[in-house]
Structure formats: structure tokens, C-alpha cells
Amino acid sequence: MCILGKDKLMELIEKYKIIYPFDYNLLDGDSYVLTVKEETTLHYLEHKNLISYEVVFTPPNYVAHLTAKSKYGRRGLSFLNAAKVHSGFIGRLALELVNLSNDRQPINIKRGDPFMHIEFVTREGEPSPYMGQYQFQYVTEDEKKMYIPILKKVFPNFDELAKIWFKSEK
Numbered sequence: 001m002c003i004l005g006k007d008k009l010m011e012l013i014e015k016y017k018i019i020y021p022f023d024y025n026l027l028d029g030d031s032y033v034l035t036v037k038e039e040t041t042l043h044y045l046e047h048k049n050l051i052s053y054e055v056v057f058t059p060p061n062y063v064a065h066l067t068a069k070s071k072y073g074r075r076g077l078s079f080l081n082a083a084k085v086h087s088g089f090i091g092r093l094a095l096e097l098v099n100l101s102n103d104r105q106p107i108n109i110k111r112g113d114p115f116m117h118i119e120f121v122t123r124e125g126e127p128s129p130y131m132g133q134y135q136f137q138y139v140t141e142d143e144k145k146m147y148i149p150i151l152k153k154v155f156p157n158f159d160e161l162a163k164i165w166f167k168s169e170k
Helices: 006-016 070-074 141-154 158-165
Strands: 031-035 040-042 047-057 062-068 077-079 090-099 107-109 114-122
Touching: 006 114, 031 047, 040 047, 040 090, 047 114, 047 141, 062 070, 070 077, 090 114, 090 141, 141 158
Parallel strands: none
Antiparallel strands: 031 114, 040 107, 047 090, 062 114, 077 090
């Protein structure tokens, strides 16, 4: 298991669109900083799901891990969801948050704010693509169509997988 550096991230971004849209300025050492899709305010003890602006694709030989930007933790924002993105997952990430600020004040997060680090880690063994219900969450039809040729290339059994991934569309 190995965390990918900037040069390897750039290769995967160019080859597989692991982050879309991509902004070079959001590469941060060995991670990419995902941003916020829509502005939101969390009141004290309020729970919300925050959606990433970027679509994430985790290729077959990788998994990804999320870590929060510390500036939000210092303000009292707590992150509730597990910090793993499965191999083969495509979609915008839903980040589960709750405001636990000591001063009990609302926390405002603006559209486009840098919010969460995503690190890609190599994995070994046969590809085991994500088959859960959140595949393609919060992506447009055009974005989905953009990833189909990539999926066909990286998963030899794409036709079999597509029956599961797209069953709700029939």
C-alpha cells in the first residue's frame, strides 16, 4: 500500500479523469483538495450532507481516503462518514457533517471552498469494483457518458457490471 505523489496523481487525472473538473492549484502534496458544490450553513448540532463539486473516480488498482481540512475541525465541524472511497466508484462525494462548535455559532461553508483532502492509495489483487447504490451519485448524464469509455477500458467485464450499475435506469 502506497500513497500516490503529485506526479502519479497527474498521470491518473490525465488517463482516467480521477478528479473532474480538475484544478492544478488544488493539488496539495500527496493529495487533492476537493471543494464544496453548494454554499451551506450548519447551525449548532445540525447534521447535513455536503456534496463535493468534483466528480471522483477511483480506478481498479486504487482506493482513496479522505481527511478533513483542519481549519473546519478547529471551528467545531465534525465529520461523520467513513473516510474511504472504494475502487471503481464514480460520483460526487457526500460528506456527512455536524456542527459541534463550543461557541454554538453557525458555521458557513461557501461554494468552491477547499474542504477535504483525497489521497489515492494502491491496492493489490483482482479488481473488485464498487457495486453499491451510490455509484454515479450526483453526476449528470453527460458526466456519466464521459466515464463509460474509461470503465469499458479498465473493467474487462464492463457489460456484466453495467447491468448492475444501470439497472435503475430501465
